[in-house]
Amino acid sequence: MLFLTKENIIDSFTMRDAMDACNESLRLYSEGKASVPLRTNINVAKQEGQSLYMPAYVEADKDALGVKIVSVYPKNIEKNIPSVPATMVTLDAETGMVSAILDGTYLTQLRTGAVQGAATELLAREDAEIGALIGTGGQAEGQLWAMLTARPLKVVRIFDIDFERASAFAKEMEAKYGVEMIPCKEAKECVEGADVITSVTTSKRPTFSAEWVKEGAHINGVGAYTPEMCEIPKEIIKKASTVIFDTMDGVLKEAGDFIQPLEEGYVTEDHYNGELGQLALGQISGRQNDKEITIFKTVGSAVLDVYVANKIVEKAKKENLGQEIN
Template sequence: MLFLKKEDIEKCFDMRAAMDASLEALKIYSEGRATIPLRTNIPVPKAEGQSLYMPGYVECDSGKDALGVKIVSVYPKNIEKNIPSVPATMVVLDAETGIVNAMLDGTYLTQLRTGAVQGAATELLARKDATIGALIGTGGQAESQLWAMLTARDLTEVRIFDIDFDRASAFAKEMAEKFKVTMIPTQTAQECVEGADIITSVTTSKRPTFSSEWVKKGAHINGVGAYTHDMCEIPREIIKESDLVIFDTMDGVLQEAGDFMQPLEDGYLSEDKYAGELGELGLGKLQGREHDEDITIFKTVGSAVLDVYVAQKMVEQAKENNIGLTV
């Protein structure tokens, strides 16, 4: 069995590889060649925790088929013990034999593939001449979201906003040193969003994190953070005004993302406003951006198809480069 820590994955799998793998996974999903059951959630009342299991099987055109399960725990009290409150482990199986052949750092896998799917969408939908980015939220997902934006487009400036300005400033300073790109912490979301070519919101906010009036013509917007019915990052007005709305998976977003479910439920929007899936766009079944002035939106809530397929590619790369611990 192969064990891959975060440091092992970093040696053999970068954002570019993760973006390519994520798009391929969603293309396979949109073609109906992946089996992704609903995740199983087991409450653990004594520890006030939850144990979640996200399994999947993906048919692959090249290389081996992908089979696996991501195990995610949600244990808020872990913070008191100074250990992660949402630890995750990815278990990879050999699809030909059903034997477990690898285990990966599921926390880093989740961060990387969530950034990567946004990057893949940004690459397909944002204007080619985009130079200014806006990032709202500086939590655990922020760095990979920023990395993906910078991989998708040659940005010269990224504005950073967080409800805690000191946190935004510290994050901006750290990221400027890491990526060698101008990072500007902003006092308000308006300063962050106005004039930006690419806007990425990654928060758990229950109300929109910016106003539709601040969005320039031609902007591309990514909604990454909201994943429950009561969370709502993207303002409904910009969804209505936009020229194209694409999801990672239609069933996932319409079951989990409040900012896109609520406008349907109260009749503000009809479902035909939502064009389809990123995989369909990658397959050429949907038309992407048609004009420079178009406003495009991508929403992701994540799917086990991303975990299973990306993990399989990570394992293949690690074996090819003799990276990781084999037991």
């Protein structure tokens, strides 16, 4: 069995690798070649925590099998340990034996950014130059890295409800990626004129207004993952020419910003065009011209975790990274 740390993954697997793996996994999912049971959620009331188990199997040239274990323990902060620790376990699909254990926290950050990057690559204008990132939490850097991988952005504006946090993040990311980062005090300043807009927050109300969005922009909704959360304004959803999801089932069960307009009758389900895997397969159309507004929404799926994790393990083995445990 192979044990891979965050550092091992960083040393062997790039955002480009992760975007390609996400694209492949969702193509296979849309082709019906993945089995993704509902996640199991165990309530640990004594500790005010929850433990979640997310399994999946993907049939491919090299089958992928595994389970991600994520715990949500808010009181861990008092112990100075992560409140949402995660571990990824991959199995040999031929034998059912555990083949590797990976840092699941970093894997989640990487694949969450990568699926957005895969969508941005397929949907954003080719000449996109200005990015907007709303939210500077734990997922923010992965989202930024993916945006910069998908398009050669010249500048990225950063907005957070805490301006000092946005400023610190912008300074750190500019030094790391060599692209101009501009912290913004207002969301409007961040979004107006941007070619690619990514919102990654847990907000229960839209993080920007539809009238701020320029013609031809591409929007990514990444943060809202419950029916109560709502990052993307319904007005821009209705205005968009193309609305694509990572998985239809997942978004229409979990993402409030896309569930609520349906329940209100503001849009009908046929306004939602389909899945990223279908777009990658050429089964549905994406952007038709430079004036259209396009939207991608992701809530995540175990198919992404399992497939990306197996690709990481393959590459790490080729490069002799990680620790073998007998």
